[in-house]
Amino acid sequence: MAERFQTVDKAQLARRFGAAARHYDAHARFQQEVGQALLELMPDRPVGTDLTVSGLDLGCGTGFFLPTLATRCAELTGLDLAPGMLEQAALRGSGARLVCGDAEQLPFADNAFDWVFSSLALQWCERPAQAFAELLRVVKPGGQIFFATLLDDSLWQLRAAWQQVDGRAHVNRFLSLPQLEQALAAAGISAPELRCITWELAYLELPQLLRDLKGIGANQINDEGARSAPAGLSGRARLQRLAQAYEAFRQPDGQLVASYRVCLGHLGKPC
Numbered sequence: 011m012a013e014r015f016q017t018v019d020k021a022q023l024a025r026r027f028g029a030a031a032r033h034y035d036a037h038a039r040f041q042q043e044v045g046q047a048l049l050e051l052m053p054d055r056p057v058g059t060d061l062t063v064s065g066l067d068l069g070c071g072t073g074f075f076l077p078t079l080a081t082r083c084a085e086l087t088g089l090d091l092a093p094g095m096l097e098q099a100a101l102r103g104s105g106a107r108l109v110c111g112d113a114e115q116l117p118f119a120d121n122a123f124d125w126v127f128s129s130l131a132l133q134w135c136e137r138p139a140q141a142f143a144e145l146l147r148v149v150k151p152g153g154q155i156f157f158a159t160l161l162d163d164s165l166w167q168l169r170a171a172w173q174q175v176d177g178r179a180h181v182n183r184f185l186s187l188p189q190l191e192q193a194l195a196a197a198g199i200s201a202p203e204l205r206c207i208t209w210e211l212a213y214l215e216l217p218q219l220l221r222d223l224k225g226i227g228a229n230q231i232n233d234e235g236a237r238s239a240p241a242g243l244s245g246r247a248r249l250q251r252l253a254q255a256y257e258a259f260r261q262p263d264g265q266l267v268a269s270y271r272v273c274l275g276h277l278g279k280p281c
């Protein structure tokens with residue numbers, strides 16, 4: 011059994027993402043940019059022009075990338091843990107088959123897909139090595155996997171500001187690069203191509219960042235300490251203190267910066 015990186019209440023995670031699904035796209039500027047960068051790593055037709063090419067978008071969310079991915083294969087499947095996300099994805103009319111399932115236990119046969127695309131979903135897995143092993147299992151020999159995931163240090167400014175308010179992180183934990191490399195190795199993946207990029211988002215005021223996090227359903231999913239508010243400060247007073255603490259990250263141009271550390275990965279399954 012692969013090592014557990016975090017404990018995730020998957021039913022709750024699915025509910026949170028599902029509840030956010032209808033307004034997700036309006037708050038997903040960062041996710042759209044990352045997915046676009048991942049698409050650019052893929053050849054237009056990843057495995058030749060064979061009409062039987064089949065692709066999987068793992069953690070497809072609202073299906074933002076399904077219409078583009080559909081042009082790169084004959085049969086496209088979108089998989090997500092959250093039924094609410096899949097309902098939104100169905101409205102895209104991409105023709106993709108939509109399947110509710112868990113990345114750590116994929117409901118597909120071995121060697122089912124020519125390629126897998128997965129943008130900003132794998133960081134929610136409890137056992138990353140298990141998820142990578144599943145990706146490898148469902149890809150055909152000679153097939154390819156393209157993924158984007160978050161690394162620790164993502165949202166470090168928000169974490170630092172919260173620490174000043176109540177000594178807690180309030181920000182989801184993610185793998186470090188060495189932990190990610192270990193998970194890939196444990197899944198039997200050798201020589202992955204990994205590219206780490208820092209993404210900096212600018213906001214005029216902190217509530218805009220908090221609204222984006224809430225709007226995509228990704229606020230405080232695996233931060234255990236954040237669920238119980240400390241005694242003594244009302245929610246409003248805490249947010250005011252948080253905004254004050256975050257002022258330390260206001261840039262000379264007047265914008266507040268929020269950084270994400272993203273790893274873009276490309277793996278090939280040996281023939």
Ligand SMILES: C[S@@+](CC[C@H](N)C(=O)[O-])C[C@H]1O[C@@H](n2cnc3c(N)ncnc32)[C@H](O)[C@@H]1O
Nearest residue numbers: 027041069070071090091092112113129131134
């Ligand atoms: C931040 S969203 C990204 C969605 C989409 N890929 C995008 O870039 O817009 C993360 C998605 O991963 C899904 N997800 C989280 N854990 C999952 C798991 N274990 N298996 C499948 N999907 C999962 C969530 O339900 C959510 O839709």
